[in-house]
Amino acid sequence: MKNFNGQVLFLDRADINTDEIIPARYLTEITKEALKPYLLEDLKFDGFDPETDISGKSVIITRSNFGCGSSREHAPWALEVNGINLVIAESYARIFRQNMFNCGMMAVELSAEEIDRLFAKFSDKQTVIETDFENSRFIVKADGKELEISFSISGFDRALVKAGGWVDFADKNY
Amino acid sequence: MGRTVAEKIFDAHYVDNPYGDIHVIKLDSVFCHEITTPVAVNDLVSRGKDRVYDPAKIKAVIDHVTPAKDSKTALQGKIIRDWAKRNDIKDFFDIGRNGVCHAIFPEKGFVRPGYTIIMGDSHTCTHGAFGAFAAGVGTTDLEVGILKGVCAFHYPKTIKIEIIGTLPQGVYAKDLILSIIGQLGVDGATNKVIEFAGPVVDQMSMEARMTLCNMAIEAGGTSGICYPDMNTVDYLWAFISDEYESKQAALTAFEKFCPDADAAYDDVITIDAGGLTPQVTYGYKPDTVKPVSEMDGTPVDQVYIGSCTNGRIEDLRVAAEVLKGKKISDAVRGIVSPATPEIFSKALEEGIIKIFMDAGFCVTNPTCGACLGMSNGVIAEGEVCASTTNRNFFGRMGKGGMVHLMSPATASATAIAGHITNSKLYNA
Numbered sequence: 039m040k041n042f043n044g045q046v047l048f049l050d051r052a053d054i055n056t057d058e059i060i061p062a063r064y065l066t067e068i069t070k071e072a073l074k075p076y077l078l079e080d081l082k083f084d085g086f087d088p089e090t091d092i093s094g095k096s097v098i099i100t101r102s103n104f105g106c107g108s109s110r111e112h113a114p115w116a117l118e119v120n121g122i123n124l125v126i127a128e129s130y131a132r133i134f135r136q137n138m139f140n141c142g143m144m145a146v147e148l149s150a151e152e153i154d155r156l157f158a159k160f161s162d163k164q165t166v167i168e169t170d171f172e173n174s175r176f177i178v179k180a181d182g183k184e185l186e187i188s189f190s191i192s193g194f195d196r197a198l199v200k201a202g203g204w205v206d207f208a209d210k211n212y
Numbered sequence: 213m214g215r216t217v218a219e220k221i222f223d224a225h226y227v228d229n230p231y232g233d234i235h236v237i238k239l240d241s242v243f244c245h246e247i248t249t250p251v252a253v254n255d256l257v258s259r260g261k262d263r264v265y266d267p268a269k270i271k272a273v274i275d276h277v278t279p280a281k282d283s284k285t286a287l288q289g290k291i292i293r294d295w296a297k298r299n300d301i302k303d304f305f306d307i308g309r310n311g312v313c314h315a316i317f318p319e320k321g322f323v324r325p326g327y328t329i330i331m332g333d334s335h336t337c338t339h340g341a342f343g344a345f346a347a348g349v350g351t352t353d354l355e356v357g358i359l360k361g362v363c364a365f366h367y368p369k370t371i372k373i374e375i376i377g378t379l380p381q382g383v384y385a386k387d388l389i390l391s392i393i394g395q396l397g398v399d400g401a402t403n404k405v406i407e408f409a410g411p412v413v414d415q416m417s418m419e420a421r422m423t424l425c426n427m428a429i430e431a432g433g434t435s436g437i438c439y440p441d442m443n444t445v446d447y448l449w450a451f452i453s454d455e456y457e458s459k460q461a462a463l464t465a466f467e468k469f470c471p472d473a474d475a476a477y478d479d480v481i482t483i484d485a486g487g488l489t490p491q492v493t494y495g496y497k498p499d500t501v502k503p504v505s506e507m508d509g510t511p512v513d514q515v516y517i518g519s520c521t522n523g524r525i526e527d528l529r530v531a532a533e534v535l536k537g538k539k540i541s542d543a544v545r546g547i548v549s550p551a552t553p554e555i556f557s558k559a560l561e562e563g564i565i566k567i568f569m570d571a572g573f574c575v576t577n578p579t580c581g582a583c584l585g586m587s588n589g590v591i592a593e594g595e596v597c598a599s600t601t602n603r604n605f606f607g608r609m610g611k612g613g614m615v616h617l618m619s620p621a622t623a624s625a626t627a628i629a630g631h632i633t634n635s636k637l638y639n640a
């Protein structure tokens with residue numbers, strides 16, 4: 039299983055699309071590693087700068103419809119090679135969400151209220167998330183305080199994370 | 213309880229139901245292009261599983277960047293070319309015979325009502341115009357599709373959009389789908405299939421239905437679907453005439469995949485096309501849509517006519533009708549990319565290419581070209597393109613560039629005027 043723990047990058051915008059996660063001009067790359075420097079390069083909004091804000095982060099917390107647009111799996115790959123295997127959002131575009139679990143990564147939904155609460159309480163702090171996969175909960179830590187949040191993912195998603203992705207799962211079962 | 217089109221197709225392709233509402237279904241075809249396939253191929257090779265489930269069911273094309281523009285894109289082409297050869301994939305379309313995937317595969321007769329198709333491309337939903345379940349997927353799903361001929365989906369929920377009335381003169385499928393996306397929002401159909409139905413769709417050509425289904429993904433939809441009818445049979449007849457005794461027999465077979473009258477929908481939306489005017493996007497999301505009249509006068513630097521949305525012969529005919537005998541504005545660069553060699557040939561025969569050239573357009577070979585800002589018409593930072601494509605994300609056509617999506621008629625009128633404007637065909 040991949041690592042789902044670490045420092046949080048808060049992206050306070052809805053509808054972040056895959057062109058913003060990894061622009062089309064880098065789709066000529068044929069290895070995942072080559073995507074590393076370009077993650078979120080075209081994402082522009084107040085309070086976010088890809089040059090300084092990505093380094094050291096392992097988890098993204100964001101708003102709704104994350105990963106919309108192009109089906110490119112380069113988007114999860116660009117996250118993965120930067121050490122980000124977990125995204126927590128209000129909702130996702132279908133293909134992006136599936137691509138994440140297909141790679142053995144996690145795209146977890148929380149309610150709008152819970153996402154609001156996370157932004158309000160933690161987005162201005164150095165925040166770390168620990169994932170207790172077996173018990174389906176996140177432990178959010180900042181300034182010596184802790185908050186526990188439970189999440190739910192489907193049996194299928196869970197199986198993909200455990201198998202390390204869809205290729206291994208399908209190869210075994212079909 | 214009756215079933216929707218997608219439910220019928222899923223039930224007919226059932227392989228497994230491993231968890232909850234996840235259905236693993238058998239695939240009738242897997243489509244491939246040179247951007248998303250090479251990484252899957254490399255992964256299969258590194259796993260020691262360089263094989264395909266059925267070479268006859270895999271169709272492949274080089275379309276996004278063709279001819280190759282640099283060493284990297286040349287390598288992408290080489291990987292898919294060598295792979296197709298190694299694995300005996302006969303339906304592989306290389307330069308000279310290649311065109312935009314979602315235009316060339318239907319044109320070759322690869323899509324049938326009731327089919328299940330995946331491709332590593334979000335606009336795979338286009339093929340739903342034939343009454344198929346066709347979905348864009350990522351590279352891992354593609355890889356498993358290539359190897360095993362299966363894919364996993366949530367058992368589909370469906371939104372039915374019933375389009376009544378008649379499209380006014382000068383208003384097209386593109387205007388309709390832009391206005392629908394404006395209503396649904398970019399995630400209004402996430403995880404759902406959209407059935408497009410009603411008299412307006414019944415009247416539409418297969419080309420127009422493809423334009424409609426092409427942009428289902430821009431509202432988040434898994435697939436757009438139109439019901440198979442005599443138009444569908446006519447379009448496919450050259451490819452299926454030895455499989456069916458008559459067109460009527462083919463229609464009867466295809467109608468199995470029409471929805472039951474008592475099918476259960478997640479939502480049913482009725483739209484009256486009668487009052488619709490030409491539409492255009494104004495922002496960086498495809499659901500930021502306004503009537504063209506409200507954007508009239510917005511200057512543009514480039515006009516692009518082409519893509520899997522609007523690069524078909526009907527689109528070129530409409531554009532040429534507006535351009536005929538006119539010159540485009542000096543302030544504008546015009547580029548047109550007929551979507552396939554066959555469309556290019558037809559346009560040549562019909563004098564359409566000459567109309568474009570006389571007007572001052574650059575005519576390129578069939579390719580995705582400017583649509584995704586990788587070749588053939590990348591715009592500079594701060595520049596604006598009026599485009600018949602399907603995506604207007606910030607930087608889509610070049611870093612820092614702005615794209616306004618519109619119909620071929622509006623794009624041609626805009627090229628002549630040098631700024632966004634309605635075509636003279638509108639309410640002519």
Ligand code: SF4
Nearest residue numbers: 335519520580583584
């Ligand atoms: S024309 Fe544009 S949207 Fe269509 S397949 Fe090519 S890049 Fe994708």
